[in-house]
Amino acid sequence: MPAALLPVRSTTLRLRGPFMHLTRRNLLATAASLAAVALASPGLAADPIKIGILIPGSKSDKGWMESGYDGLVAAQKANGDKIKVQVIENINYADMEQALTQLASANQLVIGVGGQTQAAVFKIAKRFPKTKFSIVGGNAGDSLPNVAGYDVKQAEIAFVAGAAAAMLSKTGAVSYVGGMEIPSIVNAGKEFGKGAKYINPDIKYFENYTGDFDNVAKSKEATLAAIAQGADVHYHILNLGLRGMEQAAKEKGTHIIGSYTNYCGTDPLYTAYSITGVGFQVRYAIDQIVAGTWAAGYKPFGLKMGPEASDIVVCSGTPEMKAKLDAIKADILAGRIKVLEG
Template sequence: MFHFSSSRRASLILAALGCTLLAQGAQAADPLTVGVLIPGSKSDKGWMESGFDGLTAAQKEFGAKIKVQMIENINYADMEQALTNLAGKNQLVIGVGGQTQAAVMKIAKRFPKTKFSIVGGSKGDGLPNVAGYDVKQAEIAFVAGAAAAMLSKTGAVSYVGGMEIPSIVNAGKEFGKGAAYINPKIKYFENYTGDFDNVAKSKEATLAAIAQGADVHYHILNLGLRGMEQAAKEKGTHIIGSYTDRCGSDPLYIAYSITGVGFQVQYAIKELVAGKWAAGYKPFGLAMGPAASDMKVCGATPEMKSKLEQIKKDILEGKIKVLEG
């Protein structure tokens, strides 16, 4: 049997305590794991790129506090498998786009301990581990329509959406209503390609609108936007971009609607880090401020800025009522 002096026992206790504290410190320093599914291309100049920008900003903000796994360019048929992969390895999984919602809701039931956030989520049957963030695209689409009517020289504007689902259709309707709010005689052309990434179909739809006089175009597309760009460049018309303010980067674009896709990706991660992440439906839109929803006209006159600000205010106050989505 070994006997230790009181001082020796105290040293051993302190050493053991020190090891425990070091272990606790190492455990506390473990990064929070975040999986991100970007169904399209992270360089699409649209929704997906905005989401990726938000992820990049979160990584810069939180550094070693988070560890990120990202999957991009996934077909609908492979979405559940991609989400399963992410859910098995991460504490939070973010689906960037409403098109991920059905798959997220299915996979979330299999991984009840994993948190899921859907950027572009809508109201529906809630799960205790799923948060749906509604970008409220219809709100800012109305403002974009108003801007388009102010910018149009021909009195005709157009919209091309991808999949013909409620949020995309509602945004198209509100864009047309916003244009008519400024110019009741405006001609408005609306088309859906059935695919956010089909370049040929979006070009064809835009060219058809141009043939009928449209000179300002709006969209909810991903890579399909390339087709709209090709048509506008060929015919000398212009585009109102979506999601991120890139004024001055391309003369084809004369304005941008901000729909805060990246803001919501960053928001989900920020809430996780702060220990405040909560399930349930959360509307964003104009009420969450300019980082979440705004309208930027490149080189806008003071009068134009004032009118657009008033329209945003009227939407927030309910004087102008817009559809959901």
């Protein structure tokens, strides 16, 4: 499988000198004493916590996977020698279980970046009960005592992105392209359309799914079809497939609301960005394991976890536009606007 691996350090303790003649009982007692000394000596650093990361797509996709990788880089910078990381990226779906098995065999925490890893994580986690697993993009449902699922709540911010798209559209038509047609991706698409109609009840909305987060040709085709019907602002949940949307928008002079990370000012194709905290959740999982507070179970993120977890940024938005979007976010948090799960 195509994989990028960071080596995992292994340490072997060899006994020499007087230790060679110790009885088993004395050896165990001496080992315990040495361990106690090590814990009490600030000069002796503990072994790093071994963390494995599965990034199914490309870490440079300008989307979900890149956001997850950026979170990993930030966590490495913050934790330094406290952690040792092994990464596998850009693999086929059929190879996911094998990749997770490799990571689980060598690490104390394994993070699956993407809801598409969830089924494989739950399968492998049963075989490695002493290894902890975190799923970035996990949904409520099955549970195991060694698995944490972090829900990014994409549908929440998709509603807000739809409202922003309606404000930005000059033609009164907007579009959405998703990858795999799974509940979280579909629900985000539905909420994007609802958010657009919240601002403009007469807006035209086009929704399409390519069946593949990375298929450039299909996402370009879907975007061109929407443009042909008048759409001038596009939203997405894609990985490398985003390249196809970019190609279509550039050719036809339309614009994109990006996902996951604020890159305002770097590309005129993008008029706004939604932040869905993929990297934030990767950092959260790592910070929790380092602090000793990691916990299994389902945990929703979304707007309630703050702007690093979920937000919208309009690159050249007016104060009035920001105020309206802030009010929509507040209404979602208060339950006055109800959105689908996902």
